[in-house]
Amino acid sequence: MKILIIGTGYVGTTTGLIFCEMGHKVTGLDLDEQKIQALRAGNLYFYEPGLEELLTKHIQTNQLTFTIDTEKAIKDNDLIFICVGTPQAPDGSADLTFVKNVAKSIGQHLNEYKVIVTKSTVPVGTAKLVTSVIQENQTSPIPFDVVSNPEFLREGSALEDALHPDRIVIGTTSETARTIMRELYKDFHCPIVETHPKASEMIKYAANSFLALKISYINELARVCDNLVINVKDVSNGIGLDHRINPHFLNAGMGYGGSCFPKDVKALIQTAKEQGNPLSILEAVVKVNAEQPIYFIEKIKQSLGSDLKNKTIAVLGLSFKANTDDTRESPSLILIDKLLEEQATIKTHDPIVKMGVPHQFLTIEETVAGADALVICTDWDDYKNLNWQGLKTLMKQPYIFDGRNMLDKEKVEKLGFYYFGMANH
Numbered sequence: 001m002k003i004l005i006i007g008t009g010y011v012g013t014t015t016g017l018i019f020c021e022m023g024h025k026v027t028g029l030d031l032d033e034q035k036i037q038a039l040r041a042g043n044l045y046f047y048e049p050g051l052e053e054l055l056t057k058h059i060q061t062n063q064l065t066f067t068i069d070t071e072k073a074i075k076d077n078d079l080i081f082i083c084v085g086t087p088q089a090p091d092g093s094a095d096l097t098f099v100k101n102v103a104k105s106i107g108q109h110l111n112e113y114k115v116i117v118t119k120s121t122v123p124v125g126t127a128k129l130v131t132s133v134i135q136e137n138q139t140s141p142i143p144f145d146v147v148s149n150p151e152f153l154r155e156g157s158a159l160e161d162a163l164h165p166d167r168i169v170i171g172t173t174s175e176t177a178r179t180i181m182r183e184l185y186k187d188f189h190c191p192i193v194e195t196h197p198k199a200s201e202m203i204k205y206a207a208n209s210f211l212a213l214k215i216s217y218i219n220e221l222a223r224v225c226d227n228l229v230i231n232v233k234d235v236s237n238g239i240g241l242d243h244r245i246n247p248h249f250l251n252a253g254m255g256y257g258g259s260c261f262p263k264d265v266k267a268l269i270q271t272a273k274e275q276g277n278p279l280s281i282l283e284a285v286v287k288v289n290a291e292q293p294i295y296f297i298e299k300i301k302q303s304l305g306s307d308l309k310n311k312t313i314a315v316l317g318l319s320f321k322a323n324t325d326d327t328r329e330s331p332s333l334i335l336i337d338k339l340l341e342e343q344a345t346i347k348t349h350d351p352i353v354k355m356g357v358p359h360q361f362l363t364i365e366e367t368v369a370g371a372d373a374l375v376i377c378t379d380w381d382d383y384k385n386l387n388w389q390g391l392k393t394l395m396k397q398p399y400i401f402d403g404r405n406m407l408d409k410e411k412v413e414k415l416g417f418y419y420f421g422m423a424n425h
């Protein structure tokens with residue numbers, strides 16, 4: 001098939017590469033000329049393990065091309081994937097400006113029957129909206145179908161997730177489009193959920209919100225465990241072995257971040273509110289998540305004293321999780337902002353993210369030198385097996401605050417550190 005991917009961000013680029021792997025011819029379209037130039041040269045402008053190799057491979061064989069020519073790209077392809085961003089609007093809802101602009105262009109340039117697929121995370125009713133915008137912008141009534149086909153890949157393991165999804169969701173009312181989508185995904189060995197576009201759109205929000213709910217649940221429970229001196233990891237393990245619960249997304253820490261959970265939970269809350277059925281459970285999820293870094297700062301203050309003004313805190317990790325350079329809604333940056341409000345001196349480190357602020361250092365040694373405490377904010381493997389003995393000699397005070405519960409408490413305590421995790425007793 002000849003596939004057009006509109007929006008060469010995270011989801012668009014990965015999706016395009018997966019379809020190349022499946023033997024399809026893919027064109028990536030973006031309005032951002034700089035992004036297109038970088039991708040054409042085989043440079044992935046974001047960090048995602050394994051993706052650049054595939055990019056180089058498919059550019060070389062001409063299986064994958066990039067363009068900024070919207071009209072030609074729409075006319076030349078059979079299947080069009082909308083993968084543009086849906087940022088958060090001020091009221092928490094998803095801003096559909098980019099999606100609507102794309103739909104308008106498709107309407108203007110549609111030259112024969114095509115299937116238009118929304119892969120961006122879009123609120124319930126967007127497939128219908130895209131249909132109307134395309135129709136409004138057509139000069140002659142050429143038939144087309146709109147399909148909702150949400151993406152569930154995670155940053156940091158995008159390739160693996162996109163190649164081996166747990167399920168594929170296809171939301172359409174058109175038999176023709178359904179047949180084309182089945183053909184497109186025929187080599188994927190996972191269940192395919194075929195449903196109405198509205199249900200498909202809801203599935204994406206419901207999945208992300210449920211995962212966020214699990215995280216907020218374990219985080220709030222961790223605070224209770226903390227007071228009762230219970231290891232929350234044992235609790236996660238003990239409940240996770242119940243297959244009805246499962247062990248995933250039960251790691252207590254500094255709260256969820258990233259480009260999806262914070263935005264998607266809020267968008268679903270907004271959708272529910274508009275319908276007059278508030279999702280109070282998700283409102284609690286957001287509240288717990290916002291409290292988590294504050295709880296952590298309280299723990300720091302309990303050890304270092306309530307006045308952090310003359311304290312130096314080394315923050316290890318800036319990205320919202322390991323294996324990505326994405327810092328959107330990163331708990332680390334939220335914590336740093338709050339510590340700066342307390343007038344603490346902050347030194348930071350990240351193996352991949354290069355922000356320069358505040359006071360970012362290249363090595364962990366430089367970062368922790370003279371620090372009263374070090375805080376692990378991102379679960380990078382690099383932070384698991386450090387030379388703790390050596391680092392301790394560089395620090396002013398030997399305090400470790402492990403926002404990811406990733407260190408061996410006993411081991412670092414034996415070396416003379418004071419260790420605090422999130423109910424990691």
Ligand code: UDX
Binds near residue numbers: 151152211252255257
């Ligand atoms: C998420 C969804 O998992 C994915 O299906 C969807 O397509 C996009 O949104 P992503 O944002 O890449 O993916 O990251 P994910 O691995 O889900 O983690 C989200 C946040 O939750 C991170 O900040 C992570 O550190 C945190 N998290 C995750 C926890 O705090 N505890 C956990 O147990 C799991």
